[in-house]
Amino acid sequence: MRVLIVEDDPLHRSYLHEAVRAALPECDLVVEAENGQSGEIEARKARMEHVVMDLQMSERNGIEAARTIWRERPDTKILFWSNYSDEAYVRGVSRIVPEGATYGYVLKSASDERLKLALRSVFVESQCVIDREVRGIQQKSLGNAHGLTDAEYEILVDVALGLTDKAIAQRKRLSLRSVQNRLQQLYEKLDVYDLPDDGMEGWYNLRMRAVAVALLRKVLNSSALERAERELHDRGSS
Amino acid sequence: MRVLIVEDDPLHRSYLHEAVRAALPECDLVVEAENGQSGEIEARKARMEHVVMDLQMSERNGIEAARTIWRERPDTKILFWSNYSDEAYVRGVSRIVPEGATYGYVLKSASDERLKLALRSVFVESQCVIDREVRGIQQKSLGNAHGLTDAEYEILVDVALGLTDKAIAQRKRLSLRSVQNRLQQLYEKLDVYDLPDDGMEGWYNLRMRAVAVALLRKVLNSSALERAERELHDRGSS
DNA sequence: CTTTGTCCTGCGGAAACCCGCAGATTTTGC
DNA sequence: GCAAAATCTGCGGGTTTCCGCAGGACAAAG
Structure with a gap:
């Protein structure tokens, strides 16, 4: 298994690298990219099927990068890892996920355990994992109480x-x-x-x-x- | 010397802690706070005179925290450490700096060296250190070519x-x-x-x-x- | 088939906006 | 101290928003 990490913050990047190594011993190659631009390129070049993606990067943010990656290979598994659960991000992500694709959305504030669990669930078990808090936003934005159509x-x-x-x-x-x-x-x-x-x-x-x-x-x-x-x-x- | 660190990201916080320890051997106490709210409280409680402050935190952001800290003790030395050099942040900071106060503004993208140098310059030498890029924004926003009054x-x-x-x-x-x-x-x-x-x-x-x-x-x-x-x-x- | 609900459309008017003009006031520079 | 420059102010008008009212198109439910 090969995993691509797209994350602009060096500290978070190396932390992620560590987590991937620990959670996925069957992983034999980890590639890092420091923004959406180069993330797309790496994904295309090495035909990565597993991606951990930060949102909110300069140059080209995670949502745009994910969209082009999914456009080329809709079966790519992407785990979004973000600081925020802004409705704008949540909506942006759900807008671009292709039919039947497997993805995850974990907050950076989540524990080590949760991150590693999400990595295994999404990449190995092909299960969608959406953070509880993010899920809440998603529901609220659809449930038309205060949510916008x-x-x-x-x-x-x-x-x-x-x-x-x-x-x-x-x-x-x-x-x-x-x-x-x-x-x-x-x-x-x-x-x-x-x-x-x-x-x-x-x-x-x-x-x-x-x-x-x-x-x-x-x-x-x-x-x-x-x-x-x-x-x-x-x-x-x- | 005692130093207070106000930063919400755990990774960045421990990195900062490390950097402070390394750059300021004469420092005998490092206190950490994870948002502006508790940052203010810690600063007041322990009479901290040296603060490293992140901008952009939930609850209460760095600018507000810095303002109340400076209001109570205008001679506090504050080093701002931020991801961004948005004109809005730069303007916000310069708006609240008291007369004659010493402070610094370093970007998180700066190197280890730069951070440590800034720590020493601001806390020990009482010199103001403004990152080159931030300085540029500051100039532009004052130089009335496109800058707003x-x-x-x-x-x-x-x-x-x-x-x-x-x-x-x-x-x-x-x-x-x-x-x-x-x-x-x-x-x-x-x-x-x-x-x-x-x-x-x-x-x-x-x-x-x-x-x-x-x-x-x-x-x-x-x-x-x-x-x-x-x-x-x-x-x-x- | 009728009813109900939702969405689109046009009309008209009150209020808010954008802005040129011109005089009054203040600030600045020498 | 005085002239130049910058700001503040009122007037008047053309344009855009905001929105009630009323009618038409279309789909789902009874």
Whole structure:
């Protein structure tokens, strides 16, 4: 068995290396990459079928790297190992996992034991292992109590990029009014109408406030924004 | 000499501990704290005069912790040790440094040597040590080529929180038009008028786009947003 | 087949935004 | 001390948001 480690922090990288060695004695080769860019290259070059991947790296983050790796070999087993359980990351990951692929999502705050167990479960037993906390986020984001639907999430991203209603309508092939309808739903879901103690009305610019709340709740994060921005420019020139 | 380490990642914490031991043999006590909250408490309890501080921790981030520590004992020597050189962090730090205080700012990507040298320089020699890269950001943010003035930065934060022009005017004791003037300056500085290739005009909502650009350029980040949000609520109820 | 629910669409208006213009005030530099 | 530069302010308008109301398309349930 060969394992590829993609992680930008040297300390975490060597810790991971150690953990892999200890948990997977049948592993005869461990390759390290220090960002998504080179991670993709290594995966392609050595046909790695087992990857431990950090999210949040410069150059090219884990989600993008995982997507291209899975696009080339959908049977690759990927264990995501991240500091955070932001809804933006969780949503980003579930968005790109191919049909039937096996993957895991463990937090860096988890114990040694949990990490090693996850390594064996995912790589050897082909079982999906999702950290309890991450699972919770996943549920909440689907259970439509406060969770956003895909439609709402997409419009949130477009708004956050700074597009006007008209621009969004054009991009999404919708009428202006429909875009505004979705925006209103979004405003409800994000409790934008809650006033800040003082009974001041008209205190908030709803459009901007919605994005602020989304950022504070980690529904959105800057890495998701960066991805969307690149996509916007690509599509814009195609 | 006694040193306090405030850092949430266990691996980085023990690495730091090691580095302090090696670089400062005259140090006879090292205390560790795993977030800003307990960092403040430890600093107060043991009257620590030397602190190594991570930025970006949950609970209470390094900037806030440093501020309260410095408020109580302005002669405390603090070495910031961070993953990022976001303009938002750099600006946040310089905003809270007391007159004549000695401090340092090193990136985690720096070498062992650099870290140890910085430890000695700041704690023993009372010299300020700012990482070259961080220094660059600092210069750029002051050199008004593309850098924002304090006034512009403050309005950016208010806008990013989702306040309306009127609300900002009230908070800042300015007329509506003055707020809008500052906004226009902001739009210029952030190149919001640049259109995305396609000659589409009216494509961007300037207010939102400005914040998006600020986030993408790391002039703003979510930790700065969180801080501002708390401040908003505190002042709102006072 | 009807009903119910969900989504899209157009219309119209109140409010907020963006901004040029021009006068008043303050700050800066010499 | 005075001129230049930078800021603050009010006015007026064009544009964009925000949203209630009302009608149409389509699918699922009774």
